[in-house]
Amino acid sequence: MTAEPRAPRPPSQARFAARAVGRSLAASARSVQQVVARGARKFAEVTSPVTDVISVTGRLVLLASLVSFIAAWLLGWIELAFLGATLLAALLVSVPFTLGRMHYRVSVALQPTRVVAGERAFGRLLVVNTGAKPSIPSRLELPVGAGLAEFIVPALPTAADHEELFAVPTSRRAVIVAGPAVSVRGDQLGLLRRIVRWSEPVELFVHPVTARLKPSAAGLVRDLEGEVTKTITDNDISFHALRAYQPGDALRNVHWRTSARTGQLMVRQYEETRRSQLALLQRTERSSYASDEEFELGVSVLASLGVQVIRDATRVDVLTEALTLRTATPTALLDDTSRVVAASGAFDSMRAFVRERTKRLSAPSVAIIVAGSGVPLAEFRSAETVFGADTQTLGFRVELGAASRIAKVAGTTVVTVGSLSDLARLVGRVRP
Structure with missing residues (x-):
């Protein structure tokens, strides 16, 4: 006969007690750790x-x-x-060497605050002694972009000031931050450094170089009042046909002459019109561009198109992988284009980028996509499938130094831009 398996014994009270003690010790250890961490932070x-x-x-x-x-x-x-x-x-x-206190009023100003890449910009550092006694010589440090400017402030009598002028490098598009200005007291070996902050940082916007385009972007948006669609609606301005009255129809749509002639109430139907809405996107994936100069050309194309569309008073959404740019004014758009940087690995494909960035937007009448020479023409065609049949898709493929041309890929027009000077001529030939 086979012996029946024994039922498992219930845990003994000793086991329960050991587990309880273990949990209590763990909780105590966590509490002690938290107390020590708080004490260390307070001490620091x-x-x-x-x-x-x-x-x-x-x-x-x-x-x-x-x-x-x-x-x-x-x-x-x-x-x-x-x-x-x-x-x-x-x-x-x-x-x-670290002892002593200075009484300064320091201001940093940039002139101008917005320039185009390559233009000159200057900064002004003004130091005023607000103390009741003359100040001793000191050293001020002012971060300017990736660099650091150092100024020696001489001894200043009460209410006296000292001015320093400096040039700001603006060879490339960027947002250059100047400041904060800090005074540094310390020994010559740099063992001790006491830093006092005297001013807030200020920004200099270095805008991309843009091309001046003709009004209405030379046909990119041909009807600023609206585009007629095939959707039938009861309220609009483009008349379509008459139909029999149904309960709930607005009486203002009743066509009284036809109703009197036929003896039956007839109401108007309309074709829906939509105001032009643009979606302007730039693919900023680093691998899509052959060089940094080609990427800058792409940003210039984006800015040129966006500025002209805003000037035409057309609604537009401007987006990159990481940014949604402001479009209230051309200046706001150019300020934000100064912040555009190359991305890496944000989206796997052009289609994924366009789909993700436009999924919260209303359906655009025209979608314009800017990308680099590393993007095949077929990628522009795949992005077209994101939108409906009422959306015209245009691609601007920047290829630095290449011959500018216009090609048709299925239903998508792809414009190859080799130089920014060619952009106005190419846009004038585009017909969505």
Whole structure:
């Protein structure tokens, strides 16, 4: 006979107690960890006025000093103790250089605040001594874009000022941030640095170079009042036909002459009209462009088309992989094009990019897509399938140095732009 399997024994009270103790210890450990973390943050906040003064070099010197003292104690080498004392003395000697307080009013201004790439722009730094006593010489640092400008401010009597002028590099499209201006007090070795912020950062918009296009973008949007569609509606301006009255129809649509002649109420039907709505998109995937110069050409094409459409008072949405650009005024659009940067891996394909970025927009009457020479012509055709039959799709394929031309890929017109100077002529020949 086979023995019947035994039923599992219920856990003993000892096991329950062990588990409870384990959970209690884990909860206690988490509580202690949270208390320690809060205490460390509080300690860091309290000591930050002192610790922030020590530069990276100063921290390395302090660490080397502590290591030298520990090694001297363990190994009994008096030379290491002298080395540690020398390094520590260097830090102590640097302390007086950080003492003192300045009373400045500092302003940073850029003139002009908006330029086209390649134009000149200048900055002005004004320092005024607002203290009751003359100030001592000091050093001011002003970040300008990726660079750092340094200015020596001489001793200033009360209410006196000191002015510095500087040039801003504007060779490439960008948003250049100047500031904040900070004063730096410290020793010559750079062990200690006490920094005081005196101004807020200001921005300089370096706009892309654009081409001047003819009004209405030379036919890109041929009817600014509206485009007639095949959709039948009861309220619009384009008359279509008459039909018999049905309960609920508005009496204002009744055609009384026809109703009197036929003896039956007849109402008007209309063809729906839609006001022109553009969607202007640029594919900013880095691999889509052969070079940085070609990418800049793409941004210039985007800006040129967008500015002219806004001037024509046509509704437009301008989008890239990462940005939805403002279109209230041409200046707002150009400011935002200064922020356009190349992306990597945001979307797998042109179609995925267009579908994702336009899914929350109303159906456009014209969709214009700008991309680089790395995008095959078939990709523009695939993007066309995102929109309905009422949407005209245009592609602008920038290929720096290539012969400008216009091609037809199924129902999509693809314009190859080799130079920005060709854009106005090409747009004038486009017929969606």
